Amino acid sequence: MNLACDILVAGGGVAGIPAAVAAARAGERVVLVEKEDFPGGAGVIALHRNLCGLYLNGPHEPKETLNPGLTREIVARFKSLSPANRPAQMGRVWGFPFKPAHLHSVYETLANAEPNLTVLYSATVTSVDCCGERITAVHVHKQGEPFTFHPAAVIDATGSGEVIRLSGAPFQLATKAERQLSGCTVHLDGIEGERELLGIKIAWRLSRLPAAETHTLPLFAGFAEGVSAQDGLCKFSLPAILDTMDDDALAARITHLHALLSAHIPELAHSRILAYSGRMEREGIRLAGLWELDEASLLTARKFADGLVRSAWPIEFWDPSDAAPHYAYPPDGDFAEIPRGCLRSNRIVNLFATGRCISASSRALAATRVMGTCMALGEAAGNEAASFVKSLQP
Numbered sequence: 001m002n003l004a005c006d007i008l009v010a011g012g013g014v015a016g017i018p019a020a021v022a023a024a025r026a027g028e029r030v031v032l033v034e035k036e037d038f039p040g041g042a043g044v045i046a047l048h049r050n051l052c053g054l055y056l057n058g059p060h061e062p063k064e065t066l067n068p069g070l071t072r073e074i075v076a077r078f079k080s081l082s083p084a085n086r087p088a089q090m091g092r093v094w095g096f097p098f099k100p101a102h103l104h105s106v107y108e109t110l111a112n113a114e115p116n117l118t119v120l121y122s123a124t125v126t127s128v129d130c131c132g133e134r135i136t137a138v139h140v141h142k143q144g145e146p147f148t149f150h151p152a153a154v155i156d157a158t159g160s161g162e163v164i165r166l167s168g169a170p171f172q173l174a175t176k177a178e179r180q181l182s183g184c185t186v187h188l189d190g191i192e193g194e195r196e197l198l199g200i201k202i203a204w205r206l207s208r209l210p211a212a213e214t215h216t217l218p219l220f221a222g223f224a225e226g227v228s229a230q231d232g233l234c235k236f237s238l239p240a241i242l243d244t245m246d247d248d249a250l251a252a253r254i255t256h257l258h259a260l261l262s263a264h265i266p267e268l269a270h271s272r273i274l275a276y277s278g279r280m281e282r283e284g285i286r287l288a289g290l291w292e293l294d295e296a297s298l299l300t301a302r303k304f305a306d307g308l309v310r311s312a313w314p315i316e317f318w319d320p321s322d323a324a325p326h327y328a329y330p331p332d333g334d335f336a337e338i339p340r341g342c343l344r345s346n347r348i349v350n351l352f353a354t355g356r357c358i359s360a361s362s363r364a365l366a367a368t369r370v371m372g373t374c375m376a377l378g379e380a381a382g383n384e385a386a387s388f389v390k391s392l393q394p
Contacts, residue, residue, distance in 0.1 A: 005031040005118070007385050008138050008151040010125050013041020014371050015355030015378035016157030017107040018070045022382030023155075024116035028389055030382075031149055032111070033140050037121045039107035042159060043100065043371055046277045047185040047233060049224065050088060050095030051075070053313040053372030057092050058332035066310045066335060067376035070110075074375060077106045092329060093314065096372075099227075120147070128154075128166040133349050135167055152392055153385040155352045157378060161285025164357060169348045170288035174362045180282040181237040181318040184218065186254060187275040189231045193267045198232065199223030205264050217257050218242060221325075231274065237318060238279065250279060282318055282369065287351075289359025291341025298336045298367050299328055307337025308380040311373050317366040338368065343381050350388065354381035 009020040012034030020032040038044065054075065055062035065072045079085060081102045087094045111119050123142035128135055135154050140147040156163040164171050174180075191198070199222055206220050218236035226232045242250060254276055262268045295315060296302075312335040315328040330336060342359040345351040355374040356365065368377070 003031065003147060003149055005029050005149050005151050006389050007031075007153045007155065007382075008033065008149050009155045009157055009382070010138075010163045011041065011157035011159060011355070012036070012039045012107075012111075012119065012121070013157060013159060013355065014043040015374040015381070016041065017111055018074075018375050018378030019155050019157050019354050019382035019385075020117055020119075021110050021114055022070060022379040023386045024114040026383060026386035028116060028386045030114075030117045031151070032117060032119045033123045033125055034119065034121050035124050038104055039111060039119070040100070040103045042280060043103045046280045047100060047187055047275060048371065049097060049233065050090070051078075051098050051371050052093070052095050053311070053370035053374070054096055055087060055094040055372075056312050056333055056335060057094070057314070057329065061087055061089070062094055065372070066312055067372075069376070070379040071372060071375045074106055074110075077109070078102055081105070092332065123147075125163055125166060128163060130167055130348065133347060135348060135350055138163070152389045153350045153352060155354055155381050155385050156287070156357050157354045157381070159284065159356045160281070161287070161353070161357045164285055164287055164345075164351070164353060167348055167351060169345045169351055172286045172288060174283060176240060177320060178362065179320065180362070180366060181239070181320050182243050182279050182281050183221065183235065183237050183318070184250075184254070184279055185277040186234045186236070186258065186273055187226070187231065188234060188258075188268070188271045189274040190271040191230045191232055191267055192270060195223075195225045195232055195267070198265075198267055201265050201267070202234065202261060205261060209260070215239070216241060217253060240320070243279070247278060251276060283356070283362060283365060285357060286362075286365060287353040287357055287359045288346050289342050289353070290344050290346050291339050291359060293338055293342050293358070293360040293364045293368065295328070295361060295363040298364055299330055301330050301334040301336045304337045304339035306340040308340055308343070308384070309338040309373065309376040310335040311338055311368055312336070313367045313370045313373060315363055315367045317363055338377065340384065343377070343384055352381045352385050354378050
């Protein structure tokens with residue numbers, strides 16, 4: 001089946017929906033292709049409870065989001081769904097508490113409101129045709145039904161860089177030994193007693209296991225209390241031996257880990273796994289763009305003449321060598337800018353990237369991959385692609 005569209009957006013996650021909505025609002029005919037049967041991607045699946053990257057760092061509660069536009073509109077919609085929510089301080093940074101179901105709802109509402117936007121859920125890009133320095137066709141399967149699109153511009157918002165790879169565009173990918181650790185989150189219910197020290201108890205219990213056991217278990221990265229009196233979220237990182245497991249085998253390891261903890265920690269004795277995020281990649285394919293954002297630019301709050309998005313989140317690098325996060329902060333009260341060239345391929349003129357796929361060093365990506373920044377990057381990519389399409393018109 002052949003359908004006409006001006007801009008194709010691959011990926012309907014945290015960055016993809018803002019990209020598609022922005023391009024549609026600019027008057028372009030947009031098709032969004034999303035592999036899940038719902039919008040929001042990792043923002044829904046990963047079980048996050050705080051939107052990060054929305055605000056400046058510092059001691060004072062922020063009054064407004066760092067980036068205007070759709071990001072601010074999305075946060076306002078969250079506030080309407082949870083009027084009591086306000087920015088929450090986490091050390092030197094600020095986040096905004098949210099429910100994954102609300103992200104699903106807000107994104108669905110935004111997409112449905114745009115008459116120029118067609119969303120194909122449960123669909124994947126299977127191949128990309130190029131001629132010279134342009135993408136000429138994108139082939140999609142939706143539940144076995146083939147679609148072919150001939151967009152004037154394409155935005156890769158997949159997080160995995162799937163369109164970048166299929167197009168043959170140059171990209172960067174850190175070796176497995178250098179790449180940030182993947183992670184997963186386990187939502188537990190039925191926790192009894194006090195939860196304040198539960199993270200310490202979990203870490204201590206895991207440290208007492210035999211070395212042979214710990215080498216085949218996820219690495220504990222933290223615990224956060226849930227919204228009720230008996231639930232909580234355990235965050236884990238995945239060492240190399242687990243990161244290569246298939247989904248079923250990894251889920252079995254999580255179940256085994258929960259059983260071990262329940263047998264030795266009284267607060268977890270009657271707990272159960274309410275939800276499990278599955279493997280969540282922190283780093284994948286990054287576009288080779290007209291400009292590569294680097295760590296120094298972020299830490300010195302560098303500004304650009306063509307800056308599109310403001311970034312203030314620290315570099316949060318989950319180091320594979322010691323399985324721990326390493327933090328480096330920009331100056332409190334200041335921000336760096338992400339320039340236009342980070343969103344555009346250095347070879348394929350009509351290919352744009354957003355979210356985790358932008359042109360950035362591995363360490364720079366450790367700051368820009370958070371949800372608040374990715375929302376703004378999505379909107380910027382949608383506007384840039386729309387301006388490009390308009391430039392082609394006589």
